[in-house]
Amino acid sequence: MQKINDVRDRLIVALDVPTVWDAYRLVSTLGDGVTFYKIGYRLAFAGGLDLARQLVAEGKKVFLDLKLHDIGNTVREGVESLTKLGVTFLTVHAYPQTMRGAVEGRGDSALKLLAVTALTSYDDGDLRDAGYGLAVRDLVRLRAEQARSAGIDGIVCSAAETGIVREVIGPDMVIVTPGIRPSGSAAGDQKRTLTPAEAIRIGADHLVVGRPIIRAADPRAAAGAVMDEIVAAS
Numbered sequence: 568m569q570k571i572n573d574v575r576d577r578l579i580v581a582l583d584v585p586t587v588w589d590a591y592r593l594v595s596t597l598g599d600g601v602t603f604y605k606i607g608y609r610l611a612f613a614g615g616l617d618l619a620r621q622l623v624a625e626g627k628k629v630f631l632d633l634k635l636h637d638i639g640n641t642v643r644e645g646v647e648s649l650t651k652l653g654v655t656f657l658t659v660h661a662y663p664q665t666m667r668g669a670v671e672g673r674g675d676s677a678l679k680l681l682a683v684t685a686l687t688s689y690d691d692g693d694l695r696d697a698g699y700g701l702a703v704r705d706l707v708r709l710r711a712e713q714a715r716s717a718g719i720d721g722i723v724c725s726a727a728e729t730g731i732v733r734e735v736i737g738p739d740m741v742i743v744t745p746g747i748r749p750s751g752s753a754a755g756d757q758k759r760t761l762t763p764a765e766a767i768r769i770g771a772d773h774l775v776v777g778r779p780i781i782r783a784a785d786p787r788a789a790a791g792a793v794m795d796e797i798v799a800a801s
C-alpha cells in the first residue's frame with residue numbers, strides 16, 4: 568500500500584457543483600478537515616481549471632477528473648498542458664494507446680496518472696450492453712495489468728475490486744475508489760458500492776465521495792463522519 572502521511576488525504580471530496588462560487592462555499596464549509604478535492608466535468612467546464620490552480624495555491628490537493636480518451640498523440644499533448652496546473656491526480660480511460668500517450672505527456676512531472684478501469688455505475692450487464700465480452704472483475708484485472716505495463720501511477724476501480732487490483736499492480740501504485748456509500752445513504756446511479764470502512768479495510772488508498780457529502784444537509788458533519796470511519800478502519 569502507498570504511504571499516505573496525512574490520513575485526511577485519504578478522503579477526496581468530489582466538487583460536483585455547478586459553479587466555482589458553489590465550490591468555494593463548500594471548500595470553506597468543509598474547512599481544514601478536507602485536504603483533497605476532485606474537479607470533474609461539471610466544474611472543469613465552468614471555470615474549474617482556474618479553481619484547480621487556486622486550490623493548489625491555497626495548499627489543497629486536487630484530483631482533476633477529466634477521464635481523457637483520444638488518439639495517443641492528442642492525449643499526450645493534452646496531458647503535457649495539464650502538467651502545468653500543479654494538480655496531484657489526473658484520470659484517463661484505461662485503453663492501452665490512451666495510457667501510453669498520457670504517460671509520454673506526463674514525462675517526469677509530478678502529476679500522477681490514474682487509469683479508470685470499469686466505471687462504478689457499471690455491472691456485467693452494462694458492460695455487455697456496451698459491447699464488452701468480459702465481466703467487470705475480468706475487465707478490471709485486464710486493465711490494471713495494462714495500466715501497470717504502460718507506466719500509469721494508479722487505478723480507479725470500485726473498492727470491491729481492490730484485492731484483485733492490488734494483486735496485479737503490486738505495492739507501489741495507488742488505488743482510488745469512488746462509489747463509496749456510508750451505510751444508509753442512497754446509491755443513486757452507483758452499482759458497485761462499499762462503505763468507507765469496508766473500502767479502507769480492504770486496502771483502498773483514497774476514497775472519492777461526492778453526493779453523500781456535498782448534498783448532505785450538513786456537509787461538514789457528513790465529511791467528519793466519513794473521516795471518523797476512515798480513521799477507525801485505518
Ligand SMILES: O=C(O)c1cc(=O)[nH]c(=O)n1[C@@H]1O[C@H](COP(=O)(O)O)[C@@H](O)[C@H]1O
Nearest residue numbers: 581607632685686687745746775776777778
Ligand atoms: O473517476 C472517477 O472519479 C469516477 C470513476 C468511477 O468509476 N465512478 C465514479 O463515480 N467516479 C466519480 O466519482 C464521483 C462519485 O460521486 P458520488 O457518486 O456522488 O459519490 C463522481 O464525481 C464520479 O464522476
